[in-house]
Amino acid sequence: MAEKPSPAVNVESKPYWDACREHKLLLQRTRDGKHFHYPRKFAPGTLSTDWEWVEASGEGTIYSYTIAARGAGPAFAPEAPYVIAIIELKEGCRMLSNIVTKDVTGVKVGQKVKVVWDKLNDEITLPKFEVVA
């Protein structure tokens, strides 16, 4: 079976992935209180370096999603159908992830979700989301 692609961790993303291993979802917050994801040394729009890592609540809502009927190549095909979604986090920024569910057709835009953790390998644990009942 084809191996799942593992993130190519670099110096900018390492703190994020290190925290994921500890089941902590990190975002960056600028001085004026704006959060951003994905990890960058420079804040988008201002290029400010005046930001701090903060632990996110792990709560959000589904902004949009798709059900992959065929999967993204051989590594994912056996799992199809599965859900990929853009999550609007409570903190205001978005991230892309999977909605972990057996009921893929029950997923809807606007549903509340919370983070769950899925160990991919020794280095990487992926933040994923579940619908909150």
Next chain:
Amino acid sequence: MSNRTPVIVGVADFPLENGVVAGGGTPLSIIAHSTKEALEECGLELKDVEGLTVAGSWGYPGVGQMMPLTVAEYMGMYPTYMDGTNVGGSSFELHLAKVCMAIEAGYIDTALIAYGSTQRSYSERSLGGRAPAFQAQFETPYGLPQPVGSYAMAARRHMHEFGTTSEDLAWIASNTRQWAALNPMAWNRDELTVKDVLESPMISDPLHLKDCCLVTDGGGAVIVTTLERARNLKTKPIFIKGYGEATDHQQILQMPDLTQTAAAVSGPKAMKMAGVTHKDIDHLMIYDSFTITVLLTIESLGFCQKGEGGAFVRNGRTAPGGEVAMNTNGGGLSYCHPGMYGIFLLIEATRQLRGECGERQVKDAKFSICNGTGGVLSSTGTVVLSNIQ
């Protein structure tokens, strides 16, 4: 300065058999073939071409690298203006804009915009396989089928906000197929009903197989020169009245509003430069990588209000005989889609404005708008063409 006005004088698209290059070919041989045809139709020679722009999904030493050099060397030309801007399928609209600026500035007189692809012959496409590096390290590990999954999320959001349906999207595929039936160069020319689209296999919900463009080989060439030079050539010059380009993300996660593309920026810019309003436009060439690409683009360009894209296309409104002449070559959905389709928008618009399109000719077309979309709704290039100065 009017004699330096840039005009399109030569176009060619590469003929395919069942979506592939007959007898085999390379991206370079496709470019050479198309260039030769485009030069021959206007009466220019390769040695007259000073500028070269090219984009594609191949490359040497690496994908996307040094394309103008590779093409120039292969064809035996020595350009003094080069542009390898590669922002996806819209690249060729951007190339045209930049070539116009170079010609108007007096930097060059004549340029070639070129494209070639053998993606179908060599099965170069897959729904997966994007390296999980840079921003994609936060995307690829989740198994987003690319690019269809990104477009599917835009479609889903539009459905959520505006009540757009899969049937609305299916009308786009069905209308476009009717145009393809009138284009002998188009690959898929059989009838395609709304029901056929809805019953085709789901690829990435809500997008069905028939919401997706073809995967073909192909290529083309566009020759641009000054109006002064064009006066002695064989073809009717087509004027580039306005252009605009924009981007607001690379990966779909970072798209600020999944229901609006950067055409909302590039479109008004191009139309303002051209001095036209929507009612002046007789012919639309709207990049159709997926049906949703068209729906979002016509709204973003302002041809209808946000949320009214479904009504704009429903009941054959953009099919032959309908109120709006759109994607008259059969589009990426039914004519061909070699991975970066934008050059075909320019080729078809030029032919329509020359009045060469036979059965599918748009009567008295004076203004055509071409809107390329690249990446995952990530970049747009809008161009307004006309047969009047």
